[in-house]
Amino acid sequence: MPAKGQKRKQQIIDTAKEMFILNGFQSTHIGQVCEKLDIARGTVYQYFGNKREILYAILESVEEKIDDIMDADELRDFLKGNQQQKTIIKFITERLTESISAIISEPILIKLIYKDIVGIDQEVVDRVIKFIEYVTKVISKEMDEIKKKGIYKKTLNPDITGMMLTGAVMHVLYEYNLNKLNILDKEVVEAMVNNYLYGVVK
Secondary structure (H helix, E strand, O other): HHHHHHHHHHHHHHHHHHHHHHHHOOOHHHHHHHHHHOOOHHHHHOOOOOHHHHHHHHHHHHHHHHHHHOOOOHHHHHOOOOOOHHHHHHHHHHHHHHHHHHHHOOOOOHHOOOOOOOOOOOHHHHHHHHHHHHHHHHHHHHHHHHHOOEEEEEOHHHHHHHHHHHHHHHHHHHHHHOOOOOOOOOOHHHHHHHHHOOOEEE
């Protein structure tokens, strides 16, 4: 997509996001987005079929970012060496910090996950659930790879642990967002990583 088109698409997303949070999802209409941006409806429909697709574009963007951060090949290359526990913790801390950054770069995500936006329907809820499942799957796969290298306990269940970690991080994100605290504070991230790792490292 040409840079101009990408810029216009992002303007539509940003404007719609503000309206979803301020007015609620159901009360926000494409026409209102057009009016605020002073563009024709046809311009929006060049990029999105409806307002749900705007939300889905946000979710897809974060999924792509997390996919890049939690790159499986990068993990395998890292694990080829005989890494010390300190190095492993540093590596995982960096990946988790980047993943959290990707999520909080879209504050609307936390509101969607905790249904803090008025008027979201079941179709949107289902798509948000898929987003959470996607994040959980990425984390579970990473844990499974590390377990195979003998770094994690043999009894570790990557799927269950992935769900627990995702749920815990999402809740911390929600509480910190609600109270306007810095989730990326070094001590906060280190606490999450340490609480997670010391339960699974041999």
